[in-house]
Amino acid sequence: MTRHQILQVGPYPEWDEVPLNEAFVIHRYFDAADKSAFLASVGPSIRAIATRGELGANRAMIEACPSLEVISVYGVGFDAVDLAACRERGIRVTNTPDVLTNDVADLGVAMMLCQSRGMIGAETWVRDGSWAAKGLYPLKRRVWGRRAGILGLGRIGFEVAKRLKGFDLEVAYSDVAAKDYAPDWEFIADPVALAARSDFLFVTLAASTATRHIVGRDVIAALGPEGILINISRASNIDEAALLDALETGALGSAALDVFEGEPALNPRFIDLPNVLLQPHHASGTIETRKAMGKLVRDNLSAHFAGQPLLTPVL
Numbered sequence: 555m556t557r558h559q560i561l562q563v564g565p566y567p568e569w570d571e572v573p574l575n576e577a578f579v580i581h582r583y584f585d586a587a588d589k590s591a592f593l594a595s596v597g598p599s600i601r602a603i604a605t606r607g608e609l610g611a612n613r614a615m616i617e618a619c620p621s622l623e624v625i626s627v628y629g630v631g632f633d634a635v636d637l638a639a640c641r642e643r644g645i646r647v648t649n650t651p652d653v654l655t656n657d658v659a660d661l662g663v664a665m666m667l668c669q670s671r672g673m674i675g676a677e678t679w680v681r682d683g684s685w686a687a688k689g690l691y692p693l694k695r696r697v698w699g700r701r702a703g704i705l706g707l708g709r710i711g712f713e714v715a716k717r718l719k720g721f722d723l724e725v726a727y728s729d730v731a732a733k734d735y736a737p738d739w740e741f742i743a744d745p746v747a748l749a750a751r752s753d754f755l756f757v758t759l760a761a762s763t764a765t766r767h768i769v770g771r772d773v774i775a776a777l778g779p780e781g782i783l784i785n786i787s788r789a790s791n792i793d794e795a796a797l798l799d800a801l802e803t804g805a806l807g808s809a810a811l812d813v814f815e816g817e818p819a820l821n822p823r824f825i826d827l828p829n830v831l832l833q834p835h836h837a838s839g840t841i842e843t844r845k846a847m848g849k850l851v852r853d854n855l856s857a858h859f860a861g862q863p864l865l866t867p868v869l
């Protein structure tokens with residue numbers, strides 16, 4: 555059976571690398587010292603790109619592969635793939651939705667609890683001897699019974715909202731339109747109005763040019779000095795400069811972030827801020843989920859080359 559030539563944009567866990575290399579001829583873009591020269595050399599033979607949500611495939615990479623037929627994304631977010639370039643040539647695109655939804659929602663809720671109850675600081679309070687030396691840990695804010703806003707009630711936002719019912723939180727959401735699958739939660743079209751009535755604001759919408767900086771100075775100010783902003787989507791959905799200004803001045807109470815502009819290189823202003831929880835883009839980062847994602851990447855590629863329907867098509 556033909557082993558098609560595939561460009562692998564970023565590393566996968568070993569349990570994915572082995573079957574991928576058994577099924578295909580893999581060219582490891584991320585290992586290349588001179589990536590432009592590498593693309594010029596292998597690009598003409600590439601039939602598929604295997605990438606990751608945060609790495610995607612830009613126009614230059616796509617155009618370097620004139621025989622490219624399909625891009626398989628390890629992740630639900632495909633915002634880093636140049637879809638316009640794919641549409642121009644009829645290149646298919648797949649992602650890995652559903653298999654990661656619950657893990658991402660779990661971590662978002664955990665980030666809310668951790669930040670509101672000050673658990674990172676509490677761990678330090680024990681370990682550095684403050685408990686014995688200074689006494690009781692400073693009081694934090696409750697979670698149960700307060701108000702949560704969900705910005706983007708897609709798969710992940712819905713699972714977050716479902717989980718919040720267990721904490722008796724008053725849930726409202728904002729999206730392009732009210733969702734018939736969410737009759738129990740208040741729909742608020744305007745993100746500023748949603749933030750103004752929320753103590754916790756979850757950013758869970760799929761990133762696109764249309765959502766860039768949807769959480770801007772106005773939304774952040776509306777969430778206010780008692781509010782907590784939780785981002786498990788993409789950094790591009792938030793105006794990071796405005797967020798940093800608000801965190802530094804106290805105009806925003808705190809934030810819990812799993813994604814950052816330029817990650818893994820963060821804006822250094824984040825590092826010393828006491829009112830932000832920093833997480834390394836690991837919302838889907840469990841063994842079970844990453845194995846399911848990797849299999850879905852391979853199964854989409856295999857389906858394409860077998861002339862069968864793609865399992866999870868985006869384009």
Ligand code: 8YV
Pocket residue numbers: 606607608609628629630631632654837838839
């Ligand atoms: C992925 C993500 O796990 O799903 C996405 O789009 O951002 C993450 O959940 C990550 O992209 C894998 O590298």
